[in-house]
Amino acid sequence: MSKNINRKKALVINGYEVFEGVGQNRLNNSLVAYTKEILENKGYEVSITEINKEYNAMAEHDKILAADVVFVQSPIYWFGVPGAFKSYIDRVFLIGYGSGSMSKGDGRTREDESKKYGSGGILKDKKYMISTTWNAPESAFNDKKEFIEGLTLDEATLTLHKTFQFCGLEKLPSFAVYDVFKEKDRTQDIQKFKNHISENF
Numbered sequence: 001m002s003k004n005i006n007r008k009k010a011l012v013i014n015g016y017e018v019f020e021g022v023g024q025n026r027l028n029n030s031l032v033a034y035t036k037e038i039l040e041n042k043g044y045e046v047s048i049t050e051i052n053k054e055y056n057a058m059a060e061h062d063k064i065l066a067a068d069v070v071f072v073q074s075p076i077y078w079f080g081v082p083g084a085f086k087s088y089i090d091r092v093f094l095i096g097y098g099s100g101s102m103s104k105g106d107g108r109t110r111e112d113e114s115k116k117y118g119s120g121g122i123l124k125d126k127k128y129m130i131s132t133t134w135n136a137p138e139s140a141f142n143d144k145k146e147f148i149e150g151l152t153l154d155e156a157t158l159t160l161h162k163t164f165q166f167c168g169l170e171k172l173p174s175f176a177v178y179d180v181f182k183e184k185d186r187t188q189d190i191q192k193f194k195n196h197i198s199e200n201f
Contacts, residue, residue: 134180
């Protein structure tokens with residue numbers, strides 16, 4: 001019984017939103033399934049949220065508070081997460097901000113001007129990981145001559161990182177699958193992903 005009580009908890013968020021003509025979510029679903037399997041084999045209690053399905057914002061807020069780690073798997077549409085996932089973030093994290101359960105405001109106080117914006121997060125005992133899928137090739141990043149103008153993967157998903165960091169969560173190394181619409185063989189990508197999850201949890 002004590003083993004169950006002490007099990008670490010992971011919240012896995014599948015940020016895929018279905019649009020007509022944009023695919024069938026096989027890749028994101030597969031990555032979510034692999035994550036669940038690997039984490040459960042490591043002793044985690046895993047909860048999965050699919051933002052494309054109906055969810056209760058307060059229940060999701062409570063899942064984040066209960067989790068030791070939050071794992072995000074999301075496609076990137078037009079250089080950002082899908083609209084439904086952004087709505088999830090707005091609804092769920094606003095509860096945590098308003099109630100003070102995720103952050104004590106933005107960190108600044110009139111009494112102590114040394115406290116900086118973004119320092120109010122209180123979920124410092126938790127970690128998060130972001131995994132994304134891109135149509136862009138990996139070569140589009142880290143090169144100022146390319147379209148993304150030298151941005152790293154984390155810089156290109158900065159707003160998502162800052163959402164979790166604002167609440168105090170610690171970043172785990174990110175992962176990405178590139179060339180989603182052009183690469184036919186995903187064997188290497190899947191193995192790299194599995195290794196990444198195994199090595200960082």
